[in-house]
Amino acid sequence: MSLSSWKRLRAIIDVPFIAAGLLLTAYIAFSAFGYVKNSSEHYSNFILGICLMSGLLALRNLCDEQIGNKNLASETGEDFHMRPFFWPRFVFAALALVASVIAMGYVRFNAVHLETSQPFFSDTDMVFGWLMTASILALTFIHWGPLLTGVICVAIAYFFFGYLIENPLFLTPHYDAKFVMNYIGLGTNQGFYYLAQIAADSIYFLIIYAAILLGIGMLDMVLEVGKLTGRRIPGGAAGPALIGSGIVASIMGQAVSNVVLTGRLTIPMMKKYGYSPSMAGAIEATASTAGQIMPPILGLAAFIIASFLNRPYIDVALSAMIPGLLYLVGVAIAIIVYAKRHDLPKLTEKVDKQMILRLLPTFLVSFGAVLWLLLGYRSPAIAGMWGIILALALSLLQGKYRPKARKLYEGIEEGLYLVTILSLLLIAIGPLGQVMLTTNLSGRLGSALVAYLPDSQLLLLLGAMVVSLILGMGLPTPVAYIIVALALVPFMQQIGVPKLQAHFFVFYFAVFSTLTPPVAVSVLAAAKLADARFLKTAADSMKIAATTFIIPFAFVFSPSLMSFPNLTWAVVPAVAEVLAIQVTVSVAAYGYLLRVLVAWERLVIGVAAICGFFAMTLGDYYWHAGLIGILVTMLVWLAMTRSRQVVAPEGAAE
Incomplete structure (x- = not known):
């Protein structure tokens, strides 16, 4: 033919x-x-x-x-x-x-x-x-x-x-x-x-709403917002990737498709401003992954979690707010430390502020309406429909940025494409969950794990983390989550983990499996766009994500991190502890704090990070004392020796 x-x-x-x-x-x-x-x-x-x-x-x-x-x-x-x-x-x-x-x-x-x-x-x-x-x-x-x-x-x-x-x-x-x-x-x-009702009643219109937003120009707008931020921080070329990809992915809820969508624009910009190809790809992959754990959509798995817990979807989404923000903050800390080490410049790209002013109302009003309806416990379908109506109506008021008919058609077509393949996914995996429930395979696996594994909650959680990462390799996140949740959540409840935290623990590591070799589908897509080696991009992704791997342990041992919006003062020390660990992990990984660090200084900071992890999970006083003592001592030492500042060229060993 x-x-x-x-x-x-x-x-x-x-x-x-x-x-x-x-x-x-x-x-x-x-x-x-x-x-x-x-x-x-x-x-x-x-x-x-x-x-x-x-x-x-x-x-x-x-x-x-x-x-x-x-x-x-x-x-x-x-x-x-x-x-x-x-x-x-x-x-x-x-x-x-x-x-x-x-x-x-x-x-x-x-x-x-x-x-x-x-x-x-x-x-x-x-x-x-x-x-x-x-x-x-x-x-x-x-x-x-x-x-x-x-x-x-x-x-x-x-x-x-x-x-x-x-x-x-x-x-x-x-x-x-x-x-x-x-x-x-x-x-x-x-x-x-089994899960077709979630596809039909919950995600259908939210996915089409996300595609409509892209069709009326929201991708360009959020990338301009990222540029505006990047003009104010070192290594600012990563701003459009972190902010733009994070916002778009939080609407789309899919990591790989978001890498392909935004990476075509953000990765070349990062390479232009001094980021290595592998680091540019790694930043895009980790930022796009944020969409699966950041409210309001959280990929498809959040709707499945709500179904398993028999709770309204919005309650589940709100519980994920603080952990999701901590993920983005951890990635931002890693990027800033990397940029400071390599003395990367701020962004100097021209920002189209008029685009932001004309398109931002469309996004804020429609997105705000969706959130308001969800918070009012209206169905996700009703919320998504109102989001679509408002977005289309307000797009007519965007002046010269008003979308062309062709762009709207492409947005609708993309929405139908996404809703088709994602609904097919939920329909197809229904028998998988049904088998584990009907045969009670999940309950028997949990009993076996409790019987044979060591009697230590931390060791058992580390084992659950490894299983989640392995099962998540090469499988879509909702599938990986369902398999791991049905197999491990009953077991985790038996060792004292609250049900909500248990579901989110395995969900987070199912998400992280898109960043971990040997499969790492998000990293693979980003590496192709960046023209970088896969293993180097995966290594850089893991180094960035090292700041975020602690978050599931944090909300298991500090449940207040999932209490949003009903916050108490207990959340303050929990957040501070996570931030301290994220900073120490990034400093040890990239070797910069006030100045470029030598090997022994990075090692000492790494010990502080380990102390912080055990302080968070075990709660013993001496681990807290070790974290604080090492950090204070090293800050004093580095302030005294800051004159030794040496700028490491891009590509130098880290």
């Missing part, structure tokens, strides 16, 4: 994709106001719509692949080379689309019957149940890769054949196939439906 043929096919596929997306959006809006009564039919409609859009999106992506390859070939003058197995992949995507629509169509038109007759399904019901399962997994494979799909397949296989396992820890009863299929999703209220 020629290039024009692929473009024409892509345009043809776009029509039903956009039409289905707008129709589904209108349907979800009606449901938010209570016009849909039967939940099994409602969520069946939603899953059917997402399957249709996912299949069309898969075909559209393959068209884009061909268009991109042909354009590249024409630009370079090289022969066109089709990627391996293109036509089998195209046929596979088409079959997944058709099969998922047929299977979910059957489930939708028989939803009430399936709900009332479960688990006594007919043979025909079972055939369509298997077709539904296979087609949704096929779509998951296309959009989320083999690792996640493999994990879900293993969980489903365990549900069917766990009775054959000899180990009593993993042995399950011999469940009937129809009983299992009921819990996979044919019964219309478990399995694939």
Whole structure:
């Protein structure tokens, strides 16, 4: 096929994709106001719509692949080379689309019957149940890769054949196939439906709202705000990355997509002002990761946490406020210490203040309305809809910065794309959580851990941290969180960790897994944009993130850190302790405090950081005394010897 043929096919596929997306959006809006009564039919409609859009999106992506390859070939003058197995992949995507629509169509038109007759399904019901399962997994494979799909397949296989396992820890009863299929999703209220309600009722309009904000120019505006800040601090070129990426990521809630979106602008600017390529990529990756732990969105996992805790979403989001701010402060401290060591300049880029003044009201009013509605315990769907309406209306008053129709269309298209793949993710991982709950695998794992691990809360938490980081490698954060939460939170509660703190502990380290090798998907994306080596970028990311790894331990041992907005004076020493550790970790990592430090001085500061960590987790007086004593002594020593100041050139050993 020629290039024009692929473009024409892509345009043809776009029509039903956009039409289905707008129709589904209108349907979800009606449901938010209570016009849909039967939940099994409602969520069946939603899953059917997402399957249709996912299949069309898969075909559209393959068209884009061909268009991109042909354009590249024409630009370079090289022969066109089709990627391996293109036509089998195209046929596979088409079959997944058709099969998922047929299977979910059957489930939708028989939803009430399936709900009332479960688990006594007919043979025909079972055939369509298997077709539904296979087609949704096929779509998951296309959009989320083999690792996640493999994990879900293993969980489903365990549900069917766990009775054959000899180990009593993993042995399950011999469940009937129809009983299992009921819990996979044919019964219309478990399995694939397990988290579909979160996708439909909570995240749908918030994701579209985030995409609309980007479409009306909010990305450019927050980057200008970052420039304004960067003109006032050393190494200010990192300001747009930290502030811009942090704000945008807090709305989008996705680290990797945010790296790709903002990194194209922030990374070249940092390199221009003296940051090494790997450090520029590391700053963008760590700043973008903040969005998954910073209210109000916190990625998708916050909605799942609220569901597990049976608490309003806004209560969970507010609890994350202080830890989220401490994360951003820790990253900022690391950047400032690095910039001071290498004597990096302030930012001198011209700031478009008029853009800030014209676009800021759109952001503040719409975002404020969303927060106000959430704080008033209105549904996230209602809050997201009002955010969209206000953002679109106020964008008309932005003067010369008023968005063009094309930009608005692209924003809506991006919103439909994001909501499709993220909803598919939540639908697909439903059976994974259902298996762990129905078979009680999570409870048995917790009992085994308590029985075999040492009787030390700190050591047990360190073990939970390692497990969370390992399980989070290569998996989307919500998936990593669900696996770890179901496996470890019951165990953590048994060792005395409050339920809210236990969920957030494993959630934080599932988020951090996007920064830790060997996978580190956020770092990989940033390294490509920065034209830097992956391992060097990962090392720099870990060095920055070292200031933030203490935060989950901090809110476990100082629960007042998660008491926002009901704060007491107990939060003050807890915050001060975290800040002291963050400063000492950054100083020891980069070797600067008043002046460039020599090796033994960095080692002593590192000892102070260790004292601070044990003071925070063990609470013994002598650890506090060690932290304060070392810091005071070193500050006096460095003030007395400040004349030894030596500027370390960029690229020097740290």
